[in-house]
Amino acid sequence: MIFRLLFALFVAGAALAPAAAQAPAAHIATDLSARVSDPRPGMRTRIGITMTSQPGWHAYWRNPGDSGLPPAVTWTLPEGVKIGALEYPAPTLLTLGGLASYVHEGRFTLLADLSVDDTVRPGTRLPIRGALTWLACSDSLCVPERANIAVDLVAGRGRSAGMDAALLRKAEAALPRPATGTASVTRTGDRWEFLIDTAIALGRDTARLYPVGDGWFGADAAQRVRMSGSHLLPSVPASGSAPADRFEGVLSDGRSSITVKASLRTVAVFSPATGLRALSHSYDRRELLRDLRFRSDAGEIDAPLNGNGAGKLLLSRTSTCGSLAVARQRRCSP
Amino acid sequence: MKRPTILALAAVVLLLVGIMVGRSGVIDPAEAQTSSATARAAEGARLRKQIQNDPLAPTVARKGADVTLVMFSDYQCPYCRKMHPVLEQLVREDPKVTLVYRDWPIFGPGSVEAAKVATAAKYQGKHAAFNDAMMHTPGKVTSQTIRAAATKAGVDWARLQADLKTHAGDIDGLIDRNGRYAAMMGLTGTPALLVGPYLVPGAMELAGLRKAVALARSNPNALPK
Structure with a gap:
């Protein structure tokens, strides 16, 4: 506080003294x-x-x-x-x-x-x-x-x-170096789950994802990064629905960094007991059922269901115009 | 990091203080120079009055106030947001201060838009509410966050748009004026607070602000000779 008070200046003096008014370095x-x-x-x-x-x-x-x-x-x-x-x-x-x-x-x-x-x-x-x-x-x-x-x-x-x-x-x-492999982001509950394939080693304890665009997550959102094989899996609380079809950003551990261009994917989970259940918040269950049927009929389910009937469907946002239309409440022609 | 910053800032400002101490320390026998010093002091007082009194700048005026605070700020300046609760608290606890808001938007288009909307909100008596909502808006200032703050503040948006149009010249004039005063005082950035005759650049905590107000109260017309 003492320092702060040292800042007290006489305004008239500052206004009239050309030397003081000069732009400082x-x-x-x-x-x-x-x-x-x-x-x-x-x-x-x-x-x-x-x-x-x-x-x-x-x-x-x-x-x-x-x-x-x-x-x-x-x-x-x-x-x-x-x-x-x-x-x-x-x-x-x-x-x-x-x-x-x-x-x-x-x-x-x-x-x-x-x-x-x-x-x-x-x-x-x-x-x-x-x-x-x-x-x-x-x-x-x-x-x-x-x-x-x-x-x-x-x-x-x-x-x-x-x-x-x-x-x-x-x-x-x-x-930041280009990530060597592909990257995707999915909405799971109220979080963004990233999957980044890269051969570049980053320290996961200090790694942090910085978005180039707005609307994905809060600037100070708590992030955690897991590793699995050659994959880095940052998980960040979402601040709203996806602002774009692709996330662009930089993942940095303070020393090394990679550019991340992650396509947005929609995840749905299937189980025999509950039928299809959407993990993505933007989906209404009925719409999802209809949509997945549409996708199954078209034979374009990315990931097969596992043996006990439960499984995970990955719908690539770019290739599933129909699901996009449902999720975003707008029409598009497949 | 904190300490070097404060010291670095102190160095810059002390240089300015040094110039002024140098000027005021000279006991000047020459009649002409004395009169020029008097003229300078009068000019300074006149300018200060202008900065403290503005027909349009949003003002929390108090009856019998003996210290006027003029806040130069930008809605995207992190330390301006930090200062907001400090100013609020001071106004709450000290009934004899008047507070004048001078928006000095230097952080880009979002700041300019917010400054204009804040001024326009004054025409419907909503400046304080909008200012408070805006200061509590997290993140970057955009047209959307401005609109959301206006809604939160209970601003009549249609009326605000009309006021922005009708009073465009006055509002732009105020923002220009604020920038000019900032430049005249040698301000380089935000926030800055004029406390009576004292200029305090940079954010302050409540204790420091109280001291500055006390100083201004005991030297209401402090001027360099």
Whole structure:
């Protein structure tokens, strides 16, 4: 509290003192660099925006979670040069004031593809300019900041390493890697159960799933991750019905991370005593019976029933237009 | 992490304080400079009055209030939400403070929309209810969460839409004005609270706020010379 009171300022003084009104140095420093200083026409290379936060300050991931804004850049590029979307390293979870955010602390690099058209002649100077805006927050204050970022390249043979090539290589290695196998998500009771096939080892005690889109689960939802063979099985309390047919996100244990693109599947359970029972909340039992009959008639049940007559049916959402129509109360033609 | 943050912030602000202490510490014999200091003080007082009194900014006005608080905040700023119950408690326990809300939406489109709806709710006497509902809304602010907060607050939505249209110029004007005042005070972010003549950037706990109010009460016209 003593520190807080030190902040007390005379407002008139601050208003009238030009020195005090000058924008203070940014809490997050930025730097633009390229893998190569001589990108080759017709080829693609990477550039990176390295952001270095003061201790105690953070910036936001592409999905900021409960509050915040991710960095955004507006490029000014020479003819024949294109830059792709920003790629983010995996975030960490930060909960402050009851709000859970997906953030980056310390030093981190946002990467983007840079391509030079093959019509660009070698030796052409390629000044890359960008206006970068971001939100920097500490544990008590949030500040919108901006910077002009620049790097000068010359079209060439793509062989000269840029100033921070090593840093960018490290940043590339830190990007979430594509999961090696398939992934699906099903609604079981009030939880999302993910099934992610991947050969990449992640620590399940610290692994956490970060959604790219909103509406799947709360940013601070308690998650648990089980492992089974080559599968990772995160389980997360759902915050509502599925906002999309596919979940996109990142699974990170704080060191390694993978991208997750999980298709939504509907699960139903069959037993001789109760008949068909929907586990998915969005299903009415009668509708499900009708729907499953429709699917059985069509011979498209994914998983066979087991010997005692109980079993699990996995209906892929993409291949079962009929069940989709029931679940979402809308018509579609199979 | 907490300690370095506080120290880092203190360093920034102490620099500003240092500038002002430097200015006020000079005993100035020159007549011209004295008069310019007086003019500066008068200008400062005039500006402060403007910031504390606004025809449109939602205000919890109290009879016989001797300290005015002006809150600069954004509905998506985590620490603004954290400050909300602190301000509520202070207003409850201290009948002699007036509270002025100045929305300064710097967190993007959701914040701007929420600020406009909050101001428009004032025309039907629902600013306090909407503000409270919005501050208790978890997650990112979107058109949907704004609508849900309005419903919770008992806002007549059709009337609100009409007020947003009818008073669009006034509402935009207020938000512009708030941003201008924030810039004039050298604010860089949210939240920030003007407590009488004292500016406190960043979130505060109740104990700190009480102290700031007590300080403002004993020095209502504190100004640098």
